[in-house]
Amino acid sequence: MADKILVIGGTGNIGYPLIKYLNQQDVQIVAGTHNIQKAQAKFEGLSNVEIKHFDFLDPSTFEAAFDGVNKVFFVRPPQLAKPKQDMLPFLTFAKQKQIQQIVFVSLIGVEKNPMTPHHKIEQMILDLKIPYTFIRPSFFMQNLNTTHREDIQKNHDLFIPAGNARTSFIDTRDIGEVAGITLMNDKYLNQKLNITGPAALSYQEIAKIMTKVLGTPITYSKPSLLKFRKVMLKRGIKKDFVNVMVMLYLITQLGNAKEVTDTAAKVLGHTPRTIQNYIYDYQDYFK
Ligand SMILES: NC(=O)c1ccc[n+]([C@@H]2O[C@H](COP(=O)([O-])OP(=O)(O)OC[C@H]3O[C@@H](n4cnc5c(N)ncnc54)[C@H](OP(=O)(O)O)[C@@H]3O)[C@@H](O)[C@H]2O)c1
Structure with missing residues (x-):
């Protein structure tokens, strides 16, 4: 019998490319979605996707979403920063459902x-x-067109507190595909996959590449962690989310985001996308 896979976070950066990948496979897909209207618009035209309401914070939504499901994919929504409170009820339920x-x-x-x-x-x-597969990606290229988009669009600046450190960015479309492949193949059971893009770059280098691809000068203002935190909070971004970002950029500054692995290439069977590929494909987000 074909797998029935519950995808939680299917409207997001990774979940959406995953849903598109699974839609080409011989599986049943249940998109466990938080915002049903957004999901209906996003998945229009994808014939094999059943949309069900799912909220990590509302256990009454679990039973229907898990009906007949044998595999589950999920991301931690960035605003849910208290795992014991936010995620343990869902994980305990998944265990009960075997x-x-x-x-x-x-x-x-x-x-x-x-x-x-x-x-x-x-x-x-x-x-x-x-039984698990942990996909451990490096920083997403798509942070540029989401979290950092406002500064790039309005000020033509990378307002990111990473100092001079390098980062081995990965495209979330590749992460979605890696997730899909691991769901289709038992050999990835109980594995921890450290996946990165093909190169580690500094934000100075990214600004140069963006300038070239977009045809507009893009700077890197290299704010301090404190300044970044202050500006993000002033913009109304949730404190928990801002604190996680500050912690991750501190880790970056300490040189811990630059490791490049060939795991994504091995799983995908080809080199993952470069930052040039990404900026070219997403150029409209920055105009
Ligand atoms: N950014 C990076 O560089 C980076 C690097 C490594 C790992 N990560 C991790 O990757 C994860 C984020 O992945 P992503 O970018 O694909 O996420 P994303 O695009 O922010 O999408 C989050 C998804 O979660 C759903 N969601 C929100 N609240 C929910 C709730 N209460 N119950 C159920 N679903 C809910 C959203 O659905 P709606 O659209 O319906 O609200 C959306 O589909 C985070 O855990 C982050 O820490 C990020």
Whole structure:
């Protein structure tokens, strides 16, 4: 019988490319979605996607979303920063349902950072003994057209507190495809995959590449962590989310975001996308 896969976060950066990938495979897809209207618009035209309401914070939505499901993919929504409160009820439910594989988007270097929510979530899955695949990506290229878009669009500036450190950015379209492949192949069970893009770049280098591809000068103002935090809070971004970002950019400044691995290439069977590919494909976001 074909797998029935519950995808949580299917409207997001990774979940959407994953849904598109799975839609080409012989599987049943349940998109467990938080905002139903957004999901209906996003998945229009994808014939094999059943939309069901799902909210990590509302256990009454779990039973229907898990109906007949044997595998689960999820991301931790960035605003949910308290794993025990936000994620443990869902994970305990997945255990009760005897899920055969849970694919979780974690974070590269997570084993060295016990304070991150990702570390705590991985540990909960291990403690519950649910068969897992942990996908541990480096920083997303798509942070530029989401979190940092406003500064690029309005001020033509990368307002990012990463100092001179280098980062091995990965495109979330590749992460979605890696997730899809791991869901279709038992050999990735109980594996931790540290995936990155093909190169580690500084934000000075990214500004130069953006300038070239977009045909508009883009600067890198290199704010301090404190200044970045202040500006983000003033913009109304939730404190928990801002604090996680500050922690991750501190880790970057310490040189912990520059490791390049060939794991994504091995899983995908080809080199993952470069930052040039990404900026070209997303150029309209920055205009
Ligand atoms: N950014 C990076 O560089 C980076 C690097 C490594 C790891 N990560 C991790 O990757 C994860 C984010 O992945 P992403 O960028 O694909 O996420 P995303 O685009 O922000 O999407 C979040 C998804 O979660 C859903 N969601 C929000 N609240 C929910 C709730 N209460 N219950 C169920 N679903 C809910 C959203 O649905 P709606 O659209 O319906 O609200 C959306 O589909 C985070 O855990 C982050 O820490 C990020």
